Amino acid sequence: MTPQRQIIYETLMSMPGHPSAEAVYAQVKEQLPSISLATVYKNLHLFIESGIIREMSQHHGTLRLETKAEPHDHLVCRTCRKVWDIEHAGAKLEERLNVPDGFKAERYAVEVLGVCQTCQEHERL
Amino acid sequence: MTPQRQIIYETLMSMPGHPSAEAVYAQVKEQLPSISLATVYKNLHLFIESGIIREMSQHHGTLRLETKAEPHDHLVCRTCRKVWDIEHAGAKLEERLNVPDGFKAERYAVEVLGVCQTCQEHERL
DNA sequence: TTTCTTGCAAAATGTTTGCATTGGA
């Protein structure tokens, strides 16, 4: 546990919402002006691998398109990043949601994050 | 409607799952070897703007981190791309889901895609 | 010493832009 790692961790955890790597870097730089962006990235990946934080978007890095028109839910494998469409849990779902006034909701989808069968088998090896 | 656009559209719609721009390009190139990647991107953006397809991930392009440990749902504005955490719709949600055998589900979150109040106000202008 | 981490710079990836050219309405 280096001082850099410590500060990156504390800074990250103090940030509300869903910060980007660049945002963490900027914030850390205030305390540690000599920090490098590569170090921030390396540590963020460590934190993700260790499970103390997660990635909000499983597909940053590439544009992924959704061509299916009907509402449906998603199964996302956190290992291989593949996505499967599953039948929508249903319209009653929407009633349960705590959507605040002012937000114009248009689509709902449940994201189920986990590990697919293939990746589970590989993990065992 | 150019031949390129037509073929990009047809190819895209024939692709199962959640294709990337690169995948669409590769597929289109089989029919239209002279197609350029830029043309594919430009057309995909047109399709997205017109509403006939959607982006699966609102945050490709940047790593976004999730530091909150408790399960919660997300409000995502398709205009400004901001994300708000809302209280989780609840554990009963999980029972309703059509998760197939073999997939090891770990986390569930409802993504509510729409337009936030601020962006709605700007749209009106 | 040995190992792990840092910081820099270069490379890699994915996407966008500018612009000259082209092909239809």
Place this chain on the structure above:
DNA sequence: TCCAATGCAAACATTTTGCAAGAAA
């Protein structure tokens, strides 16, 4: 003719990598 769309190449943004130097065990 005219305008929008194409294809190329360069620019851009984000992330990753290789590596030499430094710090900790």
